[in-house]
Amino acid sequence: MVGKRLAGRRQGVTLSEVARRAAVSEITVSRILRNTGPIAEATRLRVLQAVRETGYVPNRLAGGLASSGSKLVGVIVPSLTNIVFPEVLGGIRAALVGTGFQAVIGVSDYDLAIEEELIASLLAWRPEAMVLAGFEHTPAARAMLDNSAVRVAELMDIDSAPIDLAVGHSHWQAGHDSGRYLVGRGYRRFGYVGHDWMADRRAKLRHDGLVAALAEASLALVESVRNVGPSSTQAGRDALAALLARGSTPDVVVFSNDDMALGGVFHCLGAGIRPKDDLALFGFNGLDIGQALPMPLSTMRSNRFLTGKTAIDRVLAQRERPGKTEIIDTGYQILPGATA
Amino acid sequence: MVGKRLAGRRQGVTLSEVARRAAVSEITVSRILRNTGPIAEATRLRVLQAVRETGYVPNRLAGGLASSGSKLVGVIVPSLTNIVFPEVLGGIRAALVGTGFQAVIGVSDYDLAIEEELIASLLAWRPEAMVLAGFEHTPAARAMLDNSAVRVAELMDIDSAPIDLAVGHSHWQAGHDSGRYLVGRGYRRFGYVGHDWMADRRAKLRHDGLVAALAEASLALVESVRNVGPSSTQAGRDALAALLARGSTPDVVVFSNDDMALGGVFHCLGAGIRPKDDLALFGFNGLDIGQALPMPLSTMRSNRFLTGKTAIDRVLAQRERPGKTEIIDTGYQILPGATA
DNA sequence: GTCTATAATGACAGCGCTACCATAGCCCCT
DNA sequence: AGGGGCTATGGTAGCGCTGTCATTATAGAC
Incomplete structure (x- = not known):
């Protein structure tokens, strides 16, 4: 008896339903949707048609679990009302576009304890990388980051020694x-x-x-x-x-x-x-x-957009945490203006 | 032979390792971490100790898959550089605090095609609810939302008929x-x-x-x-x-x-x-x-914070999409100021 | 002392995917 | 004829949790 836990639970279309409809195996549907492996064009079209007909939406929880990779990047900023952070996020988004990765954003309110909670909670999604603002973290947060072995980018600041990668300016x-x-x-x-x-x-x-x-x-x-x-x-x-x-x-x-x-x-x-x-x-x-x-x-x-973009570019270019830390200076320029 | 897929893959601590260390079953650890079911205080302490020692971080992909519920709320805003949206997000965060839910934020850049992509991508995480700005969506986006049966809150605007819930003002x-x-x-x-x-x-x-x-x-x-x-x-x-x-x-x-x-x-x-x-x-x-x-x-x-907070409060109070739509007016006030 | 409730724990089977290996058919060499 | 290398597809066994049932101790009722 299949699906004894389905009772009463809202249940969506699954891969196997699409596969049945297109008369192929599940793995073939999976491959087509992820663009991997050799696929006959006729099969692809038939499957995509079945996907459309059923309104299938992939389940990333299952996909991520199976492949132990969530295609997620965790980002924690201290604030969104200070416009510099949305600008950093803009750079992050720009770098993420077309990569299949997605940012999950947390806001710490400049509170290290909240940051720690957010780190725990974001790591639970098994992100490929974590992006944080600044070098200050609680010891527990630091331990989690070290343990996780994910790439860690600390943004905005380059005045201290980073865990992995720092991007910003002094x-x-x-x-x-x-x-x-x-x-x-x-x-x-x-x-x-x-x-x-x-x-x-x-x-x-x-x-x-x-x-x-x-x-x-x-x-x-x-x-x-x-x-x-x-x-x-x-x-x-x-x-x-x-x-x-x-x-x-x-x-x-x-x-x-x-x-x-x-x-x-x-x-x-x-x-x-x-x-x-x-x-x-x-x-x-x-x-x-x-x-x-x-x-x-x-x-x-200060170059906020560039900071966000550079961090993601670097981190995606080298997925494993490298042996030694790296610091990237995105610089700043004086704007003469008219008030000084 | 257990774990043949582990070869060469970064592997974290799992529930079973914690369970072994605390000499209990996995399910007991799971219960303790989720605060469900009756647990002896001594067991709880022993398990929490083991969690600390191992640096265990739960895998929410697995948890969500098993329980078919991600504890996620998908949020799509048109922009973060327009400060009103971070303020809405502030309200959303305020309502989410302590509920165990987490917001996943997407930014559409005022582009309905991007919004559609984001909806597809966020639905793949099987969120409990989706929060959008405004009533304008592509037909495909609309179809996905209808199909998904998740609760949908459309914010900022109450001048049209909502899919499910609208919060904002006219x-x-x-x-x-x-x-x-x-x-x-x-x-x-x-x-x-x-x-x-x-x-x-x-x-x-x-x-x-x-x-x-x-x-x-x-x-x-x-x-x-x-x-x-x-x-x-x-x-x-x-x-x-x-x-x-x-x-x-x-x-x-x-x-x-x-x-x-x-x-x-x-x-x-x-x-x-x-x-x-x-x-x-x-x-x-x-x-x-x-x-x-x-x-x-x-x-x-306009009451942006209230709008975000109200939407989440309503949606979490009633998890199933109700038969009929609801509109909540968060109002606005004239600020006399000194320029008119 | 037996019986029933409750507290505390566990076994087991999935959740919906994907990695890994296997298989079948085909073409081109030698 | 036999072998090597493709292309296209499938079977199977997990990924790491949690829901659903047990099962066992423990207390209280009569």
Whole structure:
């Protein structure tokens, strides 16, 4: 008696039904649908017709189990509301198109414990690769990744030693280059407006690089405000107002990112402060919206799309985890803009 | 001879290895990990210890196949760079937390053919439910959804008949209400700035509602510019400049959404046009960034988070597709702002 | 002390595919 | 005639779990 567990269960069309209808064996249908092995054209057409007639939808759970390979790539990003991560995902998608692979996306909310859960849960789908943001993971997460032997790409950051592959750019260096650039343009009294460093370690790295560059020019931040909580335009606006209320008179304020800097521009526009003429403003990321401002934001563009795409390209090109780690720098460029 | 297919294949820890180590049967381990059935506390601890020691990660492909249920929810959004969709995903995640379900996200790029592919590909994972944006699908996509018998939630829009469940608000009505509101505030010469309607049918519905409201007040658009391509701040900025260059003198411009309206505000700020005093601007969506402007954007807030959350809550509350369709209105609110 | 409920565990047969090997027919060499 | 190398197809045994039935201990009822 076949199918005793079918009772009462919604049951779809299976391979064997298609095979029966096309008068071939299951394996032949399977081969046709996966484009493997030699198949007579007449058979192919007959089977595809049967597939159409039955509305057959392959069961990837079964397929993945049988072939021990899910054709899945697990991706964990800290946030989707920070536009840089959707842009990374765009690069990932671009690299995945036509490969038969599919991304499964998790969002950690900048919380390592959630990231750990997501890693466990995504590994349960036996992905071919895992893509994470940054180098910080819980020890348990780290252990799972090591155990799994899947390829692991850590994105955005290249300032630490990766598990397997890192793709991104140096945030410390970017902060440092910002500082040198602005010092070179004649600014001397630096203010800093940032957001929560606990969650966003890369923002802190940029800050540290900036401070180091200032020190090399015998300068230091004259004022610094850090907002608790994530970056946002409103937070940047409030924080700049708070910084200026303290009475010191910076000639330039560096923001932890463009979202914050945008808020800074808005504060200036609302308070009658002329960006650059009265107070220079500098961001990080090079978001499109910053370049659409009446005065384009002076900032640094990071290559998010390229980062995502490069990571997937590399990982798919070499499926087994190689013996040694690799670091790929996708760089950044200064956007001069009109606010600094 | 067991495991003849193991040769050369990366092989993880399986249930049976954990079972052997804890000296129980596989099914007992399975029960413990799924919290079902009566289990002695001592056994549970022993098994969990064995799980920890081996670094066992369950294989969901096998689990899903055996239980014909993947604990997956397929989600297809048109875009991730338009911030409203990440916000919907936020609501979906919030509703999924603690349920054991996981979302698999696909991005269609506003392309129905891509949506169709994604539907096929997500259905292959035997999800418990599918969440889509809007009512427009290819006939083949529609057929697959009908065949699959999974629950289908169509989000954002409630202006058509759903397959199963629709959650969102009426875009026509929102456009209509915008028009009535602005007429009520004394505006008479309406301009419209929009983006591509082919891809974004909801934008067209809002436009049509607006035009209908104007007609009821014996008014009509005095000028209208539609950008080809997706909405963006830069597009809004360019389109408003183009509209004003045509020489007509609107007293208010309604934008297809906040991204476009933001560009409009930027154009005004750059061109010395005072928002509201010289030209009123009205958006749609109620994005945070619009409210952080020097003059908060006058707009309409749609409840994206609530939309995502409500859809999942409903779908999980009733797993079988019910006989009749349901429509849930998550509404919208006018944000008076300072630009109209 | 027997009988029935309940708690705790296990045996076994699939879930729907695909890897692996085998087979059959055919053509071309030597 | 025999052999080697194709092309096209099929049989079979899993992949690693879980649903469905047992089965055995243990407690409580009378």
